Amino acid sequence: MPDIIQVLRRHGIQATPQRIAVAEYVLAANTHPSADEIWEQVRRRCPTLSRATVYNTLKLFVDKGLIKLQVLKEGTVVFDPRVDAHHHFIDVDTGKIYDVPWKALKVSGEKALRDFHVREYQVIMRGRKRRK
Amino acid sequence: MPDIIQVLRRHGIQATPQRIAVAEYVLAANTHPSADEIWEQVRRRCPTLSRATVYNTLKLFVDKGLIKLQVLKEGTVVFDPRVDAHHHFIDVDTGKIYDVPWKALKVSGEKALRDFHVREYQVIMRGRKRRK
DNA sequence: AAGCGGAAGTGGACATCGTCTAAATATCGA
């Protein structure tokens, strides 16, 4: 965990106790938490942490490429510690978001779109997760 | 336009002046309006229309399959009069949402996903629209 | 036609998400 500071520095982010706490939580998350969920969780270890700091910090992390903002839920954006390209599956019953590896799907035709210069894309799937 | 009433009835929706006004607007939209945008526009013709009615009406339309709710924007959901499957392209400069025909892209591999039963999917692309 | 009961509409209170600002605090370099 001490190399969290190094990770921040490599992304051009000055390390502060608040930023370290947020980074530790969000980078280790295997869910896709919202800003207020992150605030609530990190505040348990760092009770003076303010809401504005969490929002500022997450925005900074996104700008610096440490995490990625995703529009996957109604009403709020979520943050994704995986910044490499991948797809998403959303369980219609629970609302849970699952990562789908980039190579699991193949999309073709996007190059032929005349009117659009596609910078990035992903497939968003909705359905039910099979119970094991 | 009188057949808006027929359209509503075919979807099991009792026609009222408010619902007709909302349906006329949203079904003719070639944008992807939010609930409050719809409220603002329809209110110009129907000034007593309340905000709660617009939200209730849109939810009813979605439940009855007349329109589709889409999670494409930060902070708000939008409504799509096209209920057939299609993809979306979002201009990163303007935020504008464009429809991309289903047949323009081909996605393969979703059947092989072991853990997920995919009910529906779409490709969401972000980039810049080419100026004509 | 009158009255009843359910459906629909209304206005406002309320909760949540996100932004902004001014003031306080911490940090870094000289």
Next chain:
DNA sequence: TCGATATTTAGACGATGTCCACTTCCGCTT
């Protein structure tokens, strides 16, 4: 150490969406 800069904080604010109690409307029965 000191001062300039960066960061954090608390709270106000606006926007989105839900909820509630009350009113109004509409169809149906008698």
